[in-house]
Amino acid sequence: MRRGVLWIGIIYAISLSALAALLWVLGSILVNGLPVVLKYGAELFLNDIPPPLFFFGEPQVGLAPAIVGTLMVTGIAFLIAFPLGFVSGVVIAEFGHTRWGRFLEDLASTLVEVPTITAGVAVYWTLVVPMKGFSALAGGLALSLVMIPYVALYTAESYRKVPKVIKEGGLALGLKYTTVLFKVIRGLVLPGVVSGALMAVAKGAGEAAPLLFTAGWSDRLSLDPFSPTATLSVLIYKFGFSSQDLWLELSWAASFILVFMIILPLIVISRLLVKRHVV
Amino acid sequence: MSSEAMVKIRDLNVRIKGKDVLKGINLDIPKNSIFAIMGPSGSGKSTLLRAINKLWDLYPDVEVKGKIFVDGVDVDSMEPHQLRRLVGMVFQRPNPFPHLSVFDNVALGLKIHKMAKDKKELRKNVEWALKKAYLWEEVKDDLKRKAHTLSGGQQQRLCIARAIALKPKVLLMDEPTSALDVVSTKKIEENIVSLKNDFTIIIVTHNPQQAARISDYVAFIYQGEVVEVGPTAEIFTRPKHPLTEKYVVGKV
Known part of the structure; x- marks a missing residue:
């Protein structure tokens, strides 16, 4: 009996320390980032990023190019990753017994584990070098490689969760297999699929490594997908070790925006969707 | 008979x-x-039923050989989805689309197969099917209710309604009452008997009493082979095969 209590105590202590680590990361972003966001307010979302050295007067302070860049790069990545990941996920779930289905599943499970910087390197040599320049498009493509397996595995999971008898019920009504998969059970798989898509976006939005060699950098706001762009994650990497106080501040502000205004909301919505998955 | x-x-x-x-x-x-197709568990009854509407097509490790004709047409000359329009099926466990309403469960097939020219006709057909399945009285006040909130017996009658709404020629029923209580079983059995004027019904059961109560003909299957087949009264009163005799008195 005593031993049992001891073990439970140890398990609680270990899990508490894991929780503490998470709270420490989130807490330091909150404590350091929120004051900067409050200090500059709307300016952060409207102004360009200040240049490295400013000789005259007060610099304009802003993160707009990085915020827009993150949205654009992640958006491009999503547009590529969602259709490919979704179709792969359906194939994995419904044709998992075939060689092709098994191959896709192994591929997706492997890609999830591959260091994301390799996606950047691959896109650098196949797109950035031939096109002679960094671009939001190249960044999006690199991020899509990171996101595809997430979408695929979440999609596969939600299709697998639908009992076979439900699918057979649809087929027994003389419906085509594709009609059953994409129409009849749509309402059952949708929360899982959307949840996976949101998780993939959350994962992609936070990645810096694939963007270092692909999206490039720009202090100024650009909406051209063929031009280089800053992103929040790369800005954090670039400014996080700066000796300039202003850049350090911006790095914390970028962390706060990325984590508390983009990634965490996505994760929370994703979790809520999965919970709503009644049947 | 042939x-x-x-x-x-x-x-x-x-x-x-x-x-x-x-x-x-x-x-x-x-x-x-x-x-009725009757026989002990594992004798191949359900396997036979699922061969008739080609549900085995989905399973790569199942091999089906031989000929099946529905209303004179070789089923191999049809696409599986065309065949399954003619041959409806009710499964062992109720499997309505849990996320859809009672109405939509029945309307879905009608809509996809474009069997109703307008909303009025759709409603009429849904009502017809629900009445035929003896479910209408219990659900008519709330057709928007989600199917998974119905009781097991109601869900099974919903599945019957869903299948007959498409007016198939044949209705396959795979032990449709095995997951249900006595009261629900009785309702469904009465329902099945009332449906035979409109449909040809093939029902699998492991319960000889059920076969005796509702069927006109019985095939007794044992270890993958037909032991005996004939009119129900004959099989139960004058079985030719000793194995059938043992089975109907519950000794197999």
Whole structure:
């Protein structure tokens, strides 16, 4: 009996320390980032990023190019990753017994584990070098490689969760297999699929490594997908070790925006969707 | 019997994962009758049923050989989804689309197959099917109710409604009451008997009393082979095969 209590105590202590680590990361972003966001307010979302050295007067302070860049790069990545990941996920779930289905599943499970910087390197040599320049498009493509397996595995999971008898019920009504998969059970798989898509976006939005060699950098706001762009994650990497106080501040502000205004909301919505998955 | 057969099965063999589950099945199922397939668990009854509407097509490790004719047409000359329009099915466990309403469960097939020209006709057909399935009175006040909130027996009657709404020629029923209580079973049995004027019903049951209560013809299947087939009264009162006799008194 005593031993049992001891073990439970140890398990609680270990899990508490894991929780503490998470709270420490989130807490330091909150404590350091929120004051900067409050200090500059709307300016952060409207102004360009200040240049490295400013000789005259007060610099304009802003993160707009990085915020827009993150949205654009992640958006491009999503547009590529969602259709490919979704179709792969359906194939994995419904044709998992075939060689092709098994191959896709192994591929997706492997890609999830591959260091994301390799996606950047691959896109650098196949797109950035031939096109002679960094671009939001190249960044999006690199991020899509990171996101595809997430979408695929979440999609596969939600299709697998639908009992076979439900699918057979649809087929027994003389419906085509594709009609059953994409129409009849749509309402059952949708929360899982959307949840996976949101998780993939959350994962992609936070990645810096694939963007270092692909999206490039720009202090100024650009909406051209063929031009280089800053992103929040790369800005954090670039400014996080700066000796300039202003850049350090911006790095914390970028962390706060990325984590508390983009990634965490996505994760929370994703979790809520999965919970709503009644049947 | 064969001249009026709605379903003809000729020399049907089914192998699952290399094991012979059905061996040389020949059956003629008369039009507008209730034809029971009875036998102990594992004898191949459900396997036979699922061969009729080609549900085995989805399973790569199942091999089906032989000929099946529905209303005189070789099922191999049809696409599986076309065949399943003619041959509806009710499963062992109620499997309505849980996320859809009662109305939509029945309306879905009608809509996709474009069987109603407008909303009014759709409603009429849904009501017809729900009445035929003896469910209308219990659900008519709330057709928007989600299917998964119904009781097991109601869900099964919803599945019957969903299948008959498409007016198939044949209705396959795979032990439709095995997951239900006595009261629900009784309702569904009455329902099945009332449906035979419109449909040819093939029902699988492991319960000989159920076969005796509701069917016109019975085939007794044992270890993948048809032991005996004939009118229900004859099979239960004067079985020719000693194994059938043992089975109907509950000794197999």
